Amino acid sequence: MTTIAFLGLGIMGSPMAVHLAEAGHTVAGYNRTPDKTAPLVAAGGRAATSVADAVHGADVVAIMVPDSPDVRAVLTDPGGVLDSAAPGTLVTDFSSIRPDVTVELAGLAREQGLRYLDAPVSGGEAGAKAATLSIMVGGDGADVASARPLLETLGRTVVHVGPSGSGQTVKAANQLVVAGNIALLAEALLFLEAHGVDTTAALEVLGGGLAGSAVLVQKGEKMRTRSFDPGFRIALHHKDLGIVVDAARAAGVVTPVAALVAQLMASAVAAGDGGLDHSALLRTLERLSGR
Structure with a gap:
């Protein structure tokens, strides 16, 4: 089982994090609105108090936030993922953001020794709740292979579509x-x-x-x-x-x-x-x- 930090527990992120916890993974979730962590906690996960708290000790960092500036902030703000994640951590961004921003952020992550996938999803709230999402993944093939068991917990269709930015x-x-x-x-x-x-x-x-x-x-x-x-x-x-x-x-x-x-x-x-x-x-x- 994997230790996962899940950052962003909104309409999509909350059921995704719950599925991972119910699959037996150790999941720490963080959301700017703390009460959004309640479903994850009920599923056996932990409510983190900050990005750094969630990321500490995680093998995988999952991100599901609204837009490019939000992903950038989660990664690069003081105490963010780049400051807090250990080298070798797999960062998987499920958000839907600009492809050029993804390429830039993937480069910054790799400079810190992190692995990085862009893995936006389609299927909406219904697909997130039913774990039937379609997941389009950009990044290194070996990283996609290592992430596939987690991705297949969340989606029915998981396809590696090319290098960083391709998923977006x-x-x-x-x-x-x-x-x-x-x-x-x-x-x-x-x-x-x-x-x-x-x-x-x-x-x-x-x-x-x-x-x-x-x-x-x-x-x-x-x-x-x-x-x-x-x-x-x-x-x-x-x-x-x-x-x-x-x-x-x-x-x-x-x-x-x-x-x-x-x-x-x-x-x-x-x-x-x-x-x-x-x-x-x-x-x-x-x-x-x-x-």
């Missing part, structure tokens, strides 16, 4: 595909409602054909019933689409759909919907339709 690049592509699907599903639902169609029946038959998707299965009913408790917040998807647009521009790739959906997400945030599930993009399209 694939996650950005994932977020583009998901956002495009959500926007189209929202448009389709409003179209069906405007014509008085039985939307329950319509979503069932759409799901059985080429229009079927994981987005339709997981988000269709939330849209139909306007149930937008967050599984993955609009504010985070807005952030991720910013990563897509910036990285595409840097690579000279034209992504007109990404630009459009990024603007829709920005509109949702501006309208105060950033804390809702990303299926609430439907509300933005309702406003545009005057409905």
